[in-house]
Amino acid sequence: MKPFRKVLAGALAASLLYGCTPTRVDPPPAPAVPENWAQAPAAPVSDPAALKDWWKKFDDPVLDGLIDRALAANQDLRGAQARVREAAAMVVVAESALYPSIDFFTSGGREKRIDRIIAVPGSQGYQLITPTADMVTGGLSARWELDLFGQRHLEAEAAAAQALGVEETLHAAQVGLLAQVATNYLELRGVQRQTAIFEDNLAVQRERLKALKAFYRAGLANEAGVAGQEALLQSAEAALPALNETAVRLIHRLSILTGQPPQALQARLAASRPLPASAPSIPQLLPSSLLVQRPDLRQAQAEVLAAAASLGAARADLLPKLVLSASGGFGALAVGGFPSLAESVYALGSGLTAPVFNAGRIRSQIAAADARLDQVAANYEKTFLLALEDVENAYLAHRTASERHARLLQAEAAAEQARRSAEALYERGAGDYLSVLDAKSGRLSALDQNVKARTATLVSLVSLYRAFGGGWQDERLSAKTD
Template identity: 30%
Template sequence: MNGATPCDGERRVMGDRRNAARAARHAPLVLGGGIAAFWMALMLNGCAVGPDFVAPKPEIQNNWIESTDARVVTTGDVMSHWWRTFNDPTLDRLIQIAATQNLPVRVAGLRILEARAQLGVAIGSMYPQTQEGFGAAQENLISSRLANQANLQHSFASFALGFDASWELDFWGRFRRNVEAAGANMGATVADYDDALVSLTAEVARTYAMIRTYEVFIQITRENARVQREGLDIATSRFRNGATSELDASQARTLLESTLADIAPLQSSEQQAKNALSTLLGRPPGSVDALLYGPQYIPTASSRVVVGIPAELLRRRPDIRAAELRAATESARIGVAKADLYPRFTLFGEIGVQSSSMSTFLAPGSRFFTTGPGFRWPILNYGRLTNNVRAQDARFQQAAVTYQDTVLKAQREVEDALIGFLKAQDSAINAQRSVQAGQRSVQLSLTRYREGAEDYQRVVDSQRILLQSENRLADTQSSIATYLIALYKALGGGWEVGAGKPIIPEAMQAEMARRTNWGKLLPAHPPPATDELAPPTPAGKAPILRKPIW
């Protein structure tokens, strides 16, 4: 092909289009000297229009705001199986079950299979797009009332059998860009799968901490009710002995009944949290009680936490990698749209036999064939193709900005969880002191009331304050665990739980294999790790043909 092409720096000038058109017009002149050599050279000299993807540069802070706190460690790797820091075998077991049975994670795994199949479709489009056999057996009758019927045969048969093929050459890289886009999209689904595991592990741990928190709340409430019942017995005894009025007994009973009334809503919330955990485990409600063995305490961990540095989020967080790969997908599709601006070169051919009689169907002379090159070039498209490129460019820019926004939100989530974790620990110290003081206050008020030195209102107040203090302490301890879970989720920990495991269960794979020929896509091997995912090879550097996925 003579003259410049739009590939070198994508110089979209009219001279490029005139040179391409001139080459297309002169194509028939060189067919006799070697049609195959010409068109293979045309294809191999082709390049890929459109931009090669370059990841946008997001704004990354140098270090965390709270990095100077002694409890924050910025050196070392974030724990891959971070839930083990709670040293709770029950939680470990729940997360392992959820990783293999959670239904949304299975859906994410199935989307990987779908994307792999779509990549196979894109690769297959690089080969001859039309390859089909054809045949027909017809009996024809022409109307006898047509004009100019002299020597016209009104009834005749027609038999044909043949094969035809058509191959649009990937001169402008349209198909290679489409493969590039499909490869990036498949990588994004892998990152989505890992992100589903990150969310799952965090949600299982958070729900488990919630269940344990409600159990502690119920224990606190029942223990306070026991203490209040003792106060009621004292007040009732003093009233019967004439030492006090009935008011003291009434106040004591009011406080006791009010405390007991709090138990039912807590039990309701506890059961709802268990139902949520059942769903996360892929089980019907009511099936997790047997799994919640062990002591009923709020999960606790070390006061120190390894958070690494902000730049590591780009490698660890699957949602950031997914956003980057989706931007790569949209970038490659710009090239697909731009290729429509230029002519499409095609090789086509048809061969077969044709006869009006079965007796001469395979006789010499019944063979026919048609072959040659062709091109199509949409010229008067009234801006449709150009605006399609512009629309695709806007989609890419949206994806690039979304990627940058995802990075910023990830940093904010880490900072929010980190400050919450640290300040909840500080608050827990004061809450613990408040509980100790409240317990002492209850003991003293009961003693002084028994001795007649105080009225019962002081007892009521001290018991009410103790209950509030103990609930506040439990809530703060729960916040420490919840913030730590949120922090590890924000750091991108948890997707490693799926390492080395199939993305969908073997039983489901067998069911799919019985229903459909999945070829080499089943068994579904584990996907690459999130930190190994990278945008696919740019179309301009990719091979013209790749091995098809049969």
């Protein structure tokens, strides 16, 4: 027993020192981060916590309800949540290899064999004796592979990192879902407003055709002018179904995003509502914030950590492995009619294995793990560059849309002034009715362009928050910050 205890004590000490093993591989450093954005406006850095529920700044109860429904019922999110549970279970599987395994065993049976042939007294012959033996054993057996060089710990670390990566896919799905719901909703309200403006413009065009026909009957207009107005009106009316189709398609998409059949939201969203009057402010975060906020970057970083741990575990395959085993229980044996014999039994053992020849399998696995680490490290750098591009483009799109919206506001104001002037001239008899109708049509066209620009500006804000990874927050980081 004493030699076995010495082996056990030494193995335990070595197992506790696994963190100092040379098989551990440090992950590559994080990619270089620029200090500032090129396209962002100069403004103070805002609180990252504002990214969590950015859509509420639109102050639109309908949008809030759609997002709540999407977060609760979207099938993509439910699938991602199931994958997170699966990955968490696999972490437990990997960590279980760090501990001994204990199993219960039991066995029993009856055995017959020809033992001997003996003469029977008082007779002229012999008798065949076939004794039977009943045997029953049972007890517990334990096995423990000591993690001398950290292989099992590294495998558990790899599984934990992979689970974190899967969790980030859930966050990424949530970020994308929120952006899709908000974008489709804003576009729906924009299209509905455009449709209302378009119908008003059609009414003006019909009035203009009516006036031209009256002028033609009075000899004040020619047939070509009437025919041209009829063609213009029919072309405009042909565009109306396309706007209605766009609105219905957007409602279908919102229904699917909220986990419902395509027609589920038709009654709720068919009625036209204006675009939100308020909007979230422009997010002002440093490029370094992407590393802790964007789920795709966090996922890529988790893949790097998992690959580094897997490489260390692969290297540990070159080193010896020590296995301890123990079993104990109770055994009983009964032969023929004799009383049964019973006793307790136990066994202790240890085994040491080390690779000698495997035709290059282990070193090839190490080379493959090393190549995998290079792959995920390159993907991490690429993902970060794409994230920077995404944010820069989102800033650029928002600035462009905002500038266009500002100019179209001026154009709308000018068109409104032209309409008023035309009506004033007509009321004084210094202008004709067709000029009034043309001024009304021009104002409606300017208003339509303004609605498009306003919609694009709001959608670009959504894209900005999506580019920053808005829509979730790591509560662990928040606790540390507090």
